[in-house]
Amino acid sequence: MRNVAARVRGLGPAREAAARRVTRLVLRSVACCCSTSRHTHRQRATCPSRRTASLASPWPLAVLVPAMSDLRAFFTPPRERAQPPPRRSASPLDARIQEALRRSREEARVAALSDDEALREALAASLAEAQPDPEELGGAAGGSKAERGTASGDWKDCGEASGRRTDDNKPGSAAGRRLSGGALDGGADSKRRRTEPAAQRTAVAETELKQESSSAKPAKPIAPLFARSSLPVPAPDLTSAVASTSQTPLEVIDRFDGSLDLLYCKGWLTPIARQALFAWMTAELRWHRVIYTRPGTGITIRTPRYTTTYGRDETGAPDVAYQQPPVAFPPCLDDLRRLVEAATGARFNTMICNLYADGNDSISYHSDDEAFLGPNCTIASLSLGAARDFFMRRKAPAGVDIAPARPDQKSGTKGSGPAAGRPTERWRLGDGDLLVMRGRTQSEWEHAVPKRASAGPRINITFRRVNCVAGVNNFMRYSRGDGPGYRWRGGRLVEAPGGQ
Ligand SMILES: O=C(O)CCC(=O)C(=O)O
Numbered sequence: 001m002r003n004v005a006a007r008v009r010g011l012g013p014a015r016e017a018a019a020r021r022v023t024r025l026v027l028r029s030v031a032c033c034c035s036t037s038r039h040t041h042r043q044r045a046t047c048p049s050r051r052t053a054s055l056a057s058p059w060p061l062a063v064l065v066p067a068m069s070d071l072r073a074f075f076t077p078p079r080e081r082a083q084p085p086p087r088r089s090a091s092p093l094d095a096r097i098q099e100a101l102r103r104s105r106e107e108a109r110v111a112a113l114s115d116d117e118a119l120r121e122a123l124a125a126s127l128a129e130a131q132p133d134p135e136e137l138g139g140a141a142g143g144s145k146a147e148r149g150t151a152s153g154d155w156k157d158c159g160e161a162s163g164r165r166t167d168d169n170k171p172g173s174a175a176g177r178r179l180s181g182g183a184l185d186g187g188a189d190s191k192r193r194r195t196e197p198a199a200q201r202t203a204v205a206e207t208e209l210k211q212e213s214s215s216a217k218p219a220k221p222i223a224p225l226f227a228r229s230s231l232p233v234p235a236p237d238l239t240s241a242v243a244s245t246s247q248t249p250l251e252v253i254d255r256f257d258g259s260l261d262l263l264y265c266k267g268w269l270t271p272i273a274r275q276a277l278f279a280w281m282t283a284e285l286r287w288h289r290v291i292y293t294r295p296g297t298g299i300t301i302r303t304p305r306y307t308t309t310y311g312r313d314e315t316g317a318p319d320v321a322y323q324q325p326p327v328a329f330p331p332c333l334d335d336l337r338r339l340v341e342a343a344t345g346a347r348f349n350t351m352i353c354n355l356y357a358d359g360n361d362s363i364s365y366h367s368d369d370e371a372f373l374g375p376n377c378t379i380a381s382l383s384l385g386a387a388r389d390f391f392m393r394r395k396a397p398a399g400v401d402i403a404p405a406r407p408d409q410k411s412g413t414k415g416s417g418p419a420a421g422r423p424t425e426r427w428r429l430g431d432g433d434l435l436v437m438r439g440r441t442q443s444e445w446e447h448a449v450p451k452r453a454s455a456g457p458r459i460n461i462t463f464r465r466v467n468c469v470a471g472v473n474n475f476m477r478y479s480r481g482d483g484p485g486y487r488w489r490g491g492r493l494v495e496a497p498g499g500q
């Protein structure tokens, strides 16, 4: 009853009294909230779960909410009811009552859950996302137009041509070629860039910017069940490989004569480890929504996901040698790095973390082939939380414009000439899955996580090995930037000063 009083306070004494009457009525007429039993009035008085049988509990609300449209009449004193109600399309009173009841129901539901249950429930909701739309990336121009829509639109391209001290800034580098629409940048889109006059190119780029900006909505509530996570979430203990990983060997995927060279393990991280890691990373890491200017164009890009980065190269350079001092791995992520190294046989010194808050967050087609990663680099990618599609498409051979095959077409069409289209591969990366890209994969393929109409929060961690200061500068610039940081507080990502 206290809850009722709190929720309807300010509606006037008559309506408050009416609300109390309704609640009393409902409490008498429904079973108590242990729900399995049909207690008598007397039994109910002593049932331990009765304390939750208030207006805020799910039980009476299930009865009240459908009758919401009648509530206004019910709350109206008889004197007023005799007169015809004023014609209003949306009553502010209705709205207030509905909102108060909705909030109290949600609070009661959350309060009734333990931390573990809340986490499990949020993850289950995340995993039950809508099926992907196979058409989304299927355009012949390559890449979803809801995304940046070009192979040269991603942060890496800008970093490499930013004039900063990166090895990739050289005209002959893979990145330089991509940015200038060179040989590796195949597809109709890059052809368009090569042939259009500069003014037109700017117009196209601005359109892409609008798409990018509109897709990159500000932080919003995404998982109310984390509402209590303002308490510190303990870091998971991942020190034991046997306890933290499934110990299932990684599957070797070797396609197109070694062009696509992957290792894959579904559910590599155990459920307990992955859930604890996901909860800790969302709550305790400081995430960034990096905004940067695309060099040479003056165009502002808002990265459509949250990111952060840790680690440094092994050149032994002091902090002052970097544009921003690198940030050391938090201990549990360092333990994770060691586990991934043990599983893959590769060595890593840096990580980039991506937080896709919902289906609107994405990463467009790109390759992680920067010179500071070295040739044929190995990149290990661990997914946590909601499953998302991971698309791969083969780059066109130098100087050839071939549209990629549609993602729903059978990939690897024989004699992949122009008619056949470039092969595409599609993966569904789920909670705890480990995917390792190695060999020629980065130089011959691109990958993307497209937007989806609905998807729960997902984290992706990529482990990489950079061989120079420039690589760390690049990661710091494009995965941390100089804007504000965000932390998951009260069920949403909120701007948070300080910390790493
Ligand atoms: O989220 C993913 O699975 C991919 C992330 C990625 O490609 C990147 O960070 O470079």
Ligand SMILES: [Fe+2]
Residues within 6 Å of the ligand: 366, 367, 368, 447
């Ligand atoms: Fe990538």
